[in-house]
Amino acid sequence: xxxxxxxxxxxxxxxxxxxxxxxxxxxxxxxxxxxxxxxxxxxxxxxxxxxxxxxxxxxxxxxxxxxxxxxxxxxxxxxxxxxxxxxxxxxxxxxxxxxxxxxxxxxxxxxxxxxxxxxxxxxxxxxxxxxxxxxxxxxxxxxxxxxxxxxxxxxxxxxxxxxxxxxxxxxxxxxxxxxxxxxxxxxxxxxxxxxxxxxxxxxxxxxxxxxxxxxxxxxxxxxxxxxxxxxxxxxxxxxxxxxxxxxxxxxxxxxxxxxxxxxxxxxxxxxxxxxxxxxxxxxxxxxxxxxxxxxxxxxxxxxxxxxxxxxxxxxxxxxxxxxxxxxxxxxxxxxxxxxxxxxxxxxxxxxxxxxxxxxxxxxxxxxxxxxxxxxxxxxxxxxxxxxxxxxxxxxxxxxxxxxxxxxxxxxxxxxxxxxxxxxxxxxxxxxxxxxxxxxxxxxxxxxxxxxxxxxxxxxxxxxxxxxxxxxxxxxxxxxxxxxxxxxxxxxxxxxxxxxxxxxxxxxxxx
Amino acid sequence: xxxxxxxxxxxxxxxxxxxxxxxxxxxxxxxxxxxxxxxxxxxxxxxxxxxxxxxxxxxxxxxxxxxxxxxxxxxxxxxxxxxxxxxxxxxxxxxxxxxxxxxxxxxxxxxx
Amino acid sequence: xxxxxxxxxxxxxxxxxxxxxxxxxxxxxxxxxxxxxxxxxxxxxxxxxxxxxxxxxxxxxxxxxxxxxxxxxxxxxxxxxxxxxxxxxxxxxxxxxxxxxxxxxxxxxxxxxxxxxxxxxxxxxxxxxxxxxxx
Numbered sequence: 190x191x192x193x194x195x196x197x198x199x200x201x202x203x204x205x206x207x208x209x210x211x212x213x214x215x216x217x218x219x220x221x222x223x224x225x226x227x228x229x230x231x232x233x234x235x236x237x238x239x240x241x242x243x244x245x246x247x248x249x250x251x252x253x254x255x256x257x258x259x260x261x262x263x264x265x266x267x268x269x270x271x272x273x274x275x276x277x278x279x280x281x282x283x284x285x286x287x288x289x290x291x292x293x294x295x296x297x298x299x300x301x302x303x304x305x306x307x308x309x310x311x312x313x314x315x316x317x318x319x320x321x322x323x324x325x326x327x328x329x330x331x332x333x334x335x336x337x338x339x340x341x342x343x344x345x346x347x348x349x350x351x352x353x354x355x356x357x358x359x360x361x362x363x364x365x366x367x368x369x370x371x372x373x374x375x376x377x378x379x380x381x382x383x384x385x386x387x388x389x390x391x392x393x394x395x396x397x398x399x400x401x402x403x404x405x406x407x408x409x410x411x412x413x414x415x416x417x418x419x420x421x422x423x424x425x426x427x428x429x430x431x432x433x434x435x436x437x438x439x440x441x442x443x444x445x446x447x448x449x450x451x452x453x454x455x456x457x458x459x460x461x462x463x464x465x466x467x468x469x470x471x472x473x474x475x476x477x478x479x480x481x482x483x484x485x486x487x488x489x490x491x492x493x494x495x496x497x498x499x500x501x502x503x504x505x506x507x508x509x510x511x512x513x514x515x516x517x518x519x520x521x522x523x524x525x526x527x528x529x530x531x532x533x534x535x536x537x538x539x540x541x542x543x544x545x546x547x548x549x550x551x552x553x554x555x556x557x558x559x560x561x562x563x564x565x566x567x568x569x570x571x572x573x574x575x576x577x578x579x580x581x582x583x584x585x586x587x588x589x590x591x592x593x594x595x596x597x598x599x600x601x602x603x604x605x606x607x608x609x610x611x612x613x614x615x616x617x618x619x620x621x622x623x624x625x626x627x628x629x630x631x632x633x634x635x636x637x638x639x640x641x642x643x644x645x646x647x648x649x650x651x652x653x654x655x656x657x658x659x660x661x662x663x664x665x666x667x668x669x670x671x672x673x674x675x676x677x678x679x680x681x682x683x684x685x686x687x688x689x690x691x692x693x694x695x696x697x698x699x
Numbered sequence: 700x701x702x703x704x705x706x707x708x709x710x711x712x713x714x715x716x717x718x719x720x721x722x723x724x725x726x727x728x729x730x731x732x733x734x735x736x737x738x739x740x741x742x743x744x745x746x747x748x749x750x751x752x753x754x755x756x757x758x759x760x761x762x763x764x765x766x767x768x769x770x771x772x773x774x775x776x777x778x779x780x781x782x783x784x785x786x787x788x789x790x791x792x793x794x795x796x797x798x799x800x801x802x803x804x805x806x807x808x809x810x811x
Numbered sequence: 812x813x814x815x816x817x818x819x820x821x822x823x824x825x826x827x828x829x830x831x832x833x834x835x836x837x838x839x840x841x842x843x844x845x846x847x848x849x850x851x852x853x854x855x856x857x858x859x860x861x862x863x864x865x866x867x868x869x870x871x872x873x874x875x876x877x878x879x880x881x882x883x884x885x886x887x888x889x890x891x892x893x894x895x896x897x898x899x900x901x902x903x904x905x906x907x908x909x910x911x912x913x914x915x916x917x918x919x920x921x922x923x924x925x926x927x928x929x930x931x932x933x934x935x936x937x938x939x940x941x942x943x944x945x946x
Contacts (some may be wrong), residue, residue: 196895200887207880210873253896329773336780343787353798360725360791367732367784368719371739374777375712378739381770382746754842779846786937793941 194238195250195271198281199321201231206313213306221296224309228289228316235285239278243683247274247697249326270326270388274694275683279535280323280450282680283542284443288316290658291436294550297652298436298557308348308434315341315440319447326698327387328377328459331451332370335416338444339366345437346429358428365425369415376408390698393459393691403465409455410469416448419510420479423503427487430499431562435553438495439546442502446538449506453513453688461691462521470518477510478614481621489628492564494552497632498545501588504621505541509534511618512603515610516685523689526606531685533602536677540595540669544587547662551581554651554659555636564632569641573648578637580659585633587666589626595666598673704745711738725792725802729785736781743770743777812862820862827855831927838923839916845926852927853934860942867939872932879929886918886925 205227212220242248250271273281292312299305318341321334343366347359380402381387384395396402418426426445430438456473460466484504491497512534519527554577555570556562571578587594590601600622608615650656669676687694715735719728747767755768796802831852838844860867890897901917 193891193895196887200884200895204881204884204888207877207884210877211881250894252894253890253898254894255897329776333776333780336784340780340783340787347791347794350794353795356791356794356798360788360795363784363788363791364719364728364732367788368716368735370780370784371712371732371735374773375739375742378743378746378770378773381773387769775846786941790937790941 191237191241193250194234195248195273195324196252198231198234198238198324199271199317201227201234202313202317202320206310206317209310209313210306217305220306220309224313225289225292225296227313228285228292231285231316231320232289235278235281238273239282242273242278243275243680245275245683245686247272247687247694249697269330270390270698271324272326272390272694272698273324274697275687276450276453276535276685277323277687279539279680279684280447281320283539284319284323284447285316287443287542287546288312288319288440290546290550290661291440294439294553294655294658295436297654298553299434302348308345311341311344311348312437312440315345315444319444322447322451326389328373328380328389328392329387332373332377335373335448335451336366336370338447339363339370339416342429342437342441342444346433346441348434348437349432352432354428355432358425358432362425362429365415365422369412372408372412372415376405376412379405379408388698389454389459390695393461394695394699396460398460398463398465402460406455406460406465406469409459410452410472413448413452413455414476417445417452418480418503418506419476420483420503420507421476423480423483426503427496427499430502430549431493431496435495435549435556438499438553439549442545442549443542445502445506446542449509449538456517457520457688458691458694466520467518470514470520473510473514473517474614477507477512477514478617479507480504480510481507481618485621485624485628489624489631493562494555494564494567494632494636495549495562497564497628498548498552501548501625501628502541502545504625505537505545505588507621508537508600508603508618509541511607511614512537515607515614516689518610520689526609528685528689529602530606530610531688532677532681533599533606535684535688536602536673536681537599539676539680540587540599540666543662543665543669544584544594544596547580547584547659547666548588550655550659550662551577551584554655555581557651557655558648559645564635566642567636568639568645569637570645570648571637572641573645574650576650576656577659580663581637582633583663583666585629587670589629590622591626593667593670595669595673598670602677702745704741704748708738708742708745711735711741714738723804725795725804726789728804729788729792732788733781733785736777736784740774740777740781743774746770812864816862820858824855824858827858828852831855831931835923835927836920839919845923846930848923849927849930850934852931853938856931856935857938857942860939869936869939872935872939875928875932876936877932879925879927879932882925883922883929886922890918 209220209224212223251268254268299308302308315338318334318338322331322338325331325334343359343363346362347355349355380392383401384392386392386395415422430441433441456466456469481504484500484507488497488500488504491500512530516527516531516534555567558574559567561567583594587596590596604615604618607618712735715731715738718731722728722731747770749764749766752764752766753761755765792802831848834843834851835845835848887896890899898917
């Protein structure tokens, strides 16, 4: 049973997604329970997988083979291969966990919507797309799951079809995703033409950095960078996160993280040490700094609470790109601070996922009760919604990187290590952090303090299930901030190692 | 050696890309994405071409000199994905038209 | 639409279905398969919607969509005794040019059928949703 975990992880959410419309015919409550149950099973499967993989061995699964561990039938992998190493399991843990929380949160948040079955179907398909993208061991399967992810998220962004803005945001998102997908497919074609393989491990073993390979690398990096919402093409982020239903915004954050993972997989595992990788590393660093700066400056101007958090997401993606970019720049002769930078970048992924989801869900709680998204129309909600206030405060302090919350832990790793690589970058990162704090002080003041508008007299605290979800996230935010070493040693460090150890990956696949 | 299909494929892709950047009508954007998709499809298909090859069907095949089936599988998958994307974008264009009464991206109020 | 269109639609509807089913069932032997066959059958729905200008119910197609996908995934689960998507019905077929028979594909024709049902439902739904004014 447990040898099939990898395949089941993709199959279970897909099966659940297709069964949801039928479950809707039975009863609405059954459908909600079914969605949460299936996401719970996925979470359990990821935990089982993590227990085996996090120690450093790489698990490989060939679909349709006579036995799952069959890797190379004729000395050359031709099947669709799924793989799980530490970084993949790390990403899967985050994405399934957040998907589960979002599923619970949606129960009450979406209860007024008529077409909830389609919402849940798309939600589960998005989860399946993320898991497939994480675990797929060849480039083409990666492309297919990326498109599955894009199409599902596009449908979710356009969920409020009676509003013109959400259709517009979805259209923008789809154009960017389609172009990114076609770029990636073109690069896959270029690589296949030269080496006759699609498998990442086989390609990494055979690659010899011709001009066409570098072109393919450029296309792949451009495609995945577009999808992860980094600076020059961050335009879709604000619209998509701002117009989607709130739980979806939280899940889209994770989807962009998964694209980021794919980017790292391409840079580290497929290409590894080469002459071109230095340029790509600096490209990532520059993109990271640009994202940080543009994101935070745009965020200060916003008055729509969701668009504001969306621009902060752009800025936070910059930190990860910075950390990993520094690690990539030092890949050939890895120093201790290079590894620290990568650990900082990877640790920031999980921290960012936690506090950004917390912020989105807390903002969603405000929208759920007040019905407005404009900060200027809110005010004085701290008395009426004390728990939401505390959760939002925790989230905003974490995103600003104040101790003892988790944002501080990972940002400190990034500051320290990047300072030894290039002091200027580190100073920019600290500056961006201060601006983030300034922006969130404004939000907190406008939404929770100050005079209370008369129409908000009747406001109550959010339902228990939504409060519970936010409570879990807030607990983890504090926990990871107080004991960062446990997480870094047990989860982040193996993940960083698995990205660096290219040869171990190749030998596991072939 | 650069052969004719590759030139066509690359020019289709660049045509689609320029249309995407320069055109302001939503339907033209959909067409641009589709043209890019067709360019990539043509590129993939021409990768698998073999001189005097036959279709890769084993039933009653006259010989074993076949064109590459893998790229054809990739192309078919991409066609299906493209159909989904185009259908989605067209539906969104219909919704946007119903809401704003225009397909021009410039005529609506733009959020910053 | 005029009487000519309606009559022709009735005349071609059966050949369209038969041709679509042929393409679906021979997917493992000839070019085509579930997607192409399902799309062919879905053209019939488009033709009917145009010729008779009636509002067709979307329930049936929606059901076909999820049933087809479920069938596909369940076929994958059946292979779990060895690995996911394993061809558990496969028979030994000699490699190289051989006269393939319709019964040589194992689960692949079944999967083609599932894909055919799904594509039929989904494409019909797309056509209907885009052609009929939504309320």
